[in-house]
Amino acid sequence: MKKKIGFFQSIDFKIVFVFIVLLLVALELIGAYFVRQLETQLIDNFQEERRLQVGFLDNTLQPLLVDKENRNLNEEIGRLLGDFSGNGVLEAQVINPQHYILGTSDTTNQSVVGMKSKDRDVHQALLLSSKTTSQYTDQTTNDRIWKLVSPIIANDGSNEVLGVISLKTNIESVYQQIEEITIIFLNASLISMGLTVLLALFISRAITKPITEMTHQTIQMAEGNYSGQVKIYSEDELGQLSLAINDLSIKVEEAQESTEAERRRLNSVLTHMTDGVIATDRRGKIVIINEMAMEMLNVTQETAIGRSILEVLKKEKEFSLRKLLENEEELSFNFSTPENPLILQGGFSLIQRETGFISGIVCVLHDVTEQEKIERERRDFVSNVSHELRTPLTSMRSYLEALIDGAWKDPEIAPNFLQVTQEETDRMIRMISDLLNLSRMDAGNSELELEYININELMSHVLDRFDMMIQSSDKPKKAFSIKREFTNRQIWAEIDTDKMMQVFDNIMNNAIKYSPDGGTITCRLQETHNSVVISVSDQGMGIPRKDLPHVFDRFYRVDKARARSMGGTGLGLAISKEVIQRHGGKIWVDSIEGKGTTFYVSLPYLPYEEDDWE
Known part of the structure; x- marks a missing residue:
């Protein structure tokens, strides 16, 4: 009407x-x-x-x-x-x-x-x-x-x-x-307004007359009568709208005929959707559930049809149907088991008729397990970075404030304060450099510069440098020795020399940090039929069994206070793992508390006869 x-x-x-x-x-x-x-x-x-x-x-x-x-x-x-x-x-x-x-x-x-x-x-x-x-x-x-x-x-x-x-x-x-001139201007303005009203009424009548006829035609179309046609008065935008309404009356009738075919097609789409779809009646009882939803919820069509959607989604204690629909945000459903993590996200919408009568609910379920994992790792990463940068910055600020307050005048205190500030700055630079290396590796922008290298000579070079550091120190903090157990066979492998030296430096530095005074660090070089295995053993405090699976995680430390005091960033082993994996190798650790720790690096290589290289 x-x-x-x-x-x-x-x-x-x-x-x-x-x-x-x-x-x-x-x-x-x-x-x-x-x-x-x-x-x-x-x-x-x-x-x-x-x-x-x-x-x-x-x-x-x-x-x-x-x-x-x-x-x-x-x-x-x-x-x-x-x-x-x-x-x-x-x-x-x-x-x-x-x-x-x-x-x-x-x-x-x-x-x-x-x-x-x-x-x-x-x-x-x-x-x-x-x-x-x-x-x-x-x-x-x-x-x-x-x-x-x-x-x-x-x-x-x-x-x-x-x-x-x-x-x-x-x-x-x-x-x-x-004032006299202003009065004249106001009188002229009133006359202009009167003329404007007459002109506006004339223009509006010319616009509203075609609109009125189009409104009458659309009402007839809504009532099911498509025989009428709108009269076209001009070729302007209103004329084009009249043409569109005349075309619409023809096309709506054709569309009604194809509605039933579209409905059948929709059923086929629901069956093959990658998201889970559940439809209910007005009481919340499930009437439609597609294959993906049954797989996600681990139910069958027989057990799901007729049950309350709140019961199937395990939310009957937290929500009613009204509260479920009033909640504008998507809900999260955790169906994880120890063997199979599964987190779903569901959005709900009403099925309404033209009269506004609610005839049911539609729920669309998305599998967000991987996204949740990535988001959790991102939050942990941001939290760790913030914490690791905040600690040296806080320390630097304290020493700098002391220097500003007058400590710089003390020839005994000032150099120590400046040295601590420099050490904390170097630590942040190392951390940022490590983060950049990890970022490039994650993005795939860090290319390996591979070349055939004699692994025996490479390991000897690395250990010689650490021997030289021990001998050149006048007052070493700890006295320890490096023992070598290398195979007599010369082993060659295709590696990126700089990155592999960084890996061995990280492992050796950890061994030195956690070795006791007078301890021995043993480095072994062995071969199997298709790989070379390098191990570094210390006689330190060892790593608890519960921490072994996490030592290669970013920013993970077994003893956070001690590791931080020794200048570690918590990224060295993570970078080492990325480098070894990019070489197609493996890295792992074996440790016994109170007896020591051994890190293993396995790299692929092809044995060859030395004569082939002469």
């Missing part, structure tokens, strides 16, 4: 209203600018005319004021001011440098001649030798008065102040003229 539209709700009214508002805005802007410019121009002209009058009077008075022996000065000035008049001039006075009034043009106020002026503007003009202007309202007549006080400067080059001219003028007539 067509609802009758009131005039104030109609497009006719809205178009007229918009036209009037636009006109008012335009008139306001133009009027404000015009009146303001007119006011400025008229006031400037008025003031300029008064300045010219004062300048003429200045030139006339100079000969009289220069003549110091003129005994009839007051009479001559009085006659001169008596003839001085102009548009709106109320009073003109001449005051000498001693502040005495020499004459006034006001015939009713001649008694002030010879008296000392108390006007502040006059005093200021005499003191600063500059003109002053002011405007005020006469308390008796409420007219606006414009006042000009101008010093009389001798034009003989001496710049002597001969006196002051004080001029009072009535500027009210200028403002009255502006």
